[in-house]
Amino acid sequence: MPVKYLTLVTFIWCLGAIQGELTKCPFSGSTTVFTREGEHARLRCKLCNSSTPLALRDLQTHGFNISWFHNAAKVGRVEFSGNRSRITLEGTSLGFWPTFVNDSGNYFCSVSNGTHKIVSAVTTLNVKKNKGLCHDDAYPFSQHIGRSIMLPCPKLDDYSDKKENIIWLKNCTENVHTGAMYTIQKVQEESAGLYMCVLPLENGRVQYNVTRTLNLKAKEYVEPFKPKLIYPIDEQIELGLGEKREIECKAIADNEAVDFCMLYWNFNHNYLTSGGNDVYENSSRIVPEDNRVSVIAPLVFMKIKKEHLNKTFQCVLTCQDTQQIGNIILLEKGKGDTGPVILPIIMAVAVFIIVAVVYVKFKIYFVLCFRDFISRDETLEDSKEYDAYVLLLKSNDAVLSAKEETFALEVLPSILEEKFGYRLCIFERDVLPGGASANDMLSYINKCRRLIIILCAECVAEDSSMYELMTGLHQALVNRLIKPILIEYNPIRDVAFLPQSLQLILRSNRRVKWRSTSLSQNSYFWKKIRYLMPAKHI
Structure with a gap:
């Protein structure tokens, strides 16, 4: 016989030698099995003495008999001697196929070798009337909306090898899953039930x-x-010397957390305790507020002294997972810190400077957007025929003149006239041959709102161009009848050879430089040209 079975025989024999038959187990908590009428139930034999090392399923194999008893309310104790058609002895378990309401009661088993026996603890079987699929005896579960939950099928340890066959029904009608556990990845309100x-x-x-x-x-x-x-x-309080003052530190917490919090005053890394000092902490008090409580810790100054001024007093809130500190600085009344006044002024000046810099840098964009927004048009009531007179200072170099003429006769009109709706007067294009007299030039200039001068480094003005230039500059600078726009087609390295009036325009804000990236109509070159040209609704 194996050693473990010899141990049980010795244990049972010793029990019999000391106290005869052990009729029941000491009370160690009840075990109740709930089921409904018409369903299967299984009761397990549980020996109350934990010192028996035997596996109960092997007892009958080695000559131990297992008997089940039922303490019925009306008929008393009933022993199950063998298998029945409905109630079966399944090794050390008692099976019901199915249960009836009359099966309710206390059950226990006994293990015997013919001479001695040990009795198990009591198991209560509670069989209720079957009132349909859903019933009141439900195991409670809860989860927060938006989180996941895994629902187990409770108390099915005796059927661990069959759990994968479990069918899950929502509200006892809708089949939602098959398997040992049902997982809801994200709980919603409609998941409840x-x-x-x-x-x-x-x-x-x-x-x-x-x-x-x-x-x-x-x-x-x-x-x-x-x-x-x-x-x-972070507070600053003005007080007078010799004044008495009480300052309250206030914190708020819920009813549960307040027991794990401390609120106290600190000065120079030392606690301020009650006593005969000029500064001390008074007893804290708790004030209920709805579902929360306020904790108040008063700090009492019996007499404000100079050593209290300009020093930091700290109120400290310490809880389980947080620590918060509030500071108070005392100032002498009438000598408060000028910081609260100066700081807003400095901030206002800084904001003004930033706004001014941004406006200067992006003034052209702001003006163009404003013109487009209000559809402003300056060309409606001045009786001018052209928006700008284009003056090309020709060069003796044919190649350079060809580039300049292409810019003046093709590029400039294609953008200003075709894209932005301006009307240009270009002498080479708009004045009929044979009529290029000085009076004709002056009359055309007088019909224009702007004078566009195209200038390059290699320009050597001829007589006709120079007359046009001087006439236009006289109108612009002396009579102020027309505003000039100077386009620097190529960089000007030496401006000494130019007329003095032209040099003045070069140093003004009415100068625009042509670059290789200026071909796009959205470039800065064309935006500044539009800014210098009269406002016109496109």
Whole structure:
């Protein structure tokens, strides 16, 4: 005989030698099995003495008999001597195929070798009337909305090898899953309800069920309130010397967290305790406020002295997972810090400077946007025929003249006239041959709102160009009848050879430089040209 079975025989023999037959186990907590009428139930034999090392399923193999008893309310103790058609002895378990309401009661088993026996603890079987699929005996579960939950089928340890056959029903009608556990990845409000797990079992070619019902509740997640220091944060208080003052430090917490918090005053890294000092901390008090409480710790100054001024007094809130500190600085009355006054002034000046710099840098963009927004047009009531007179200072170099003429006769009109709706007067294009007299030039200039002068480094003005230039500059600078726009087609390295009036325009803000990147109509070159040209609704 193996050693472990010899141990049990010796244990049972010793029990018999000392106290004879052990009729019942000492009370160690009841075990109750809940089921419904018509379902299968199984009771396990549980020996109350934990010193028996034997596996109960092997007892009968080695000559130990297992008997089951039922303490019925009306007929007393009933012994199950063998298998019946409905109640079966399954090794060390008692099976019901199915259960009836009359099966309710206390059950226990005994293990015997013919001479001595040990009796198990009592197991209570509670069989209720079957009132339909969903019933009141539901295992409670809850989860916050938006989180996941894994629902197990409770108390099915005796059927661990069959759990994958469990069928899950939502509200006891809708089949939602098959398997040992049902997982809801993201709980919603509609996820709440009754869930039934049904384990089908077969006995004698008849199917029986073991069911459990779970009641799932979906809860809104509420962020737990964290204790918070309300006053002071960073305060400056003006007081007079010799004045008596009490300053209250206030914190707020919920009813549960307040027991784990401390609120106290600190000065120079030392606690301020009550006593006969000029400065001390008075007893704290708790004031209920709705579902929360306020904790107030008063700091008492019996007499304000110079050594108290310009020093930092700290109120400290210490809780389980947070520490917050509020500071108070005392100032002598009438000699307060000028920082609160100076700081806003400095900030206002800084903001003004930033706005001014941004406006100067992006003034052209702001003006163009404003013109487009209000559809402003300066060309409606001045009786001018042209928006600009284009003056090309020709060069003796044919190649350079060709580039300049292409810019003046093709590029400039293609953008200003075709894209932006301006009307240009270009002498070479718009004045008929044979009519280029000085009076004709002056009359055309007088019909224009702007004078566009195209200048390059290699320009050597001819007589006709020079007359046009001087006439236009006289109108622009002396009579102020027309505003000049100077386009620097090529960089000007030496301006000494230019007329003095032209040099003045070069140094003004009415000068625009042509670059290789200026071909796009959205470039800065064309935006500045539009800015210098009269406002006109496109």
